[in-house]
Amino acid sequence: MNAAEPFVASETALLFVDPYNDFISEGGKFWERIREVAESRDLIVHLQQIVSAARRAGVRLFYVPHRQWQPGDFEDWDHPTPYQLGAARFRMFEKGSWGGEWRSEFAPQPGDVIAKEHYASSGFANTDLDFLLKQHRIRRVIVIGLLANTCIETTARFATELGYHTTIVTDATAAVSEACMHAAHELNGPTYAHAILTTAEVVAALAG
DSSP: OOTTSOOOGGGEEEEEEOOBHHHHSTTOTTHHHHHHHHHHTTHHHHHHHHHHHHHHHTOEEEEEOBOOOOTTTTTTOSOOOHHHHHHHHTTTTOTTSSTTSBOGGGOOOTTOEEOOOBSSSOSSTTSSHHHHHHHTTOOEEEEEEEOIIIIIHHHHHHHHHTTOEEEEEEEEEEOSSHHHHHIIIIIIGGGTOSEEEOHHHHHHHHHO
């Protein structure tokens, strides 16, 4: 798909991955680690622009949330990953905490769909996301949110494996370093994504 080709609203979904305060709000537990990359790309502004454009176009939003930490998570697991154990140490997205809430301007609205929480990186693995997309007759997905080289890449790659037309957006995500962004969008992205666009290109296509 090129930047000029419009999306068909009835068959397109915006997958918004992990817009939690801990990720993208001042004072969030992970914000300082991604701040430099996020601010260099005007992340918050671009997320707002895409969400607004999707809503105007009638594209349904699907929220793809990470597991909210609760006491006992990962205890007695055979194979928790270092990433999961690190998140548990810091109680990332702790259930009932401010950090585990949606950033206020990105809170779900009536008609939005919230998938079940994912434990690792893929929004599809061990959740109901694929089922929900199919029930809404979705064929194309646009994936935005955090982090570029973990949950965004894994969710988008999984979407392609499941047969969805997949678009990733280079400046509507962030990561802890430029190297991670480069790997996600310039090295790995072209191996699976049908389109790799900027926010401006996505907004124009949605308006079309």
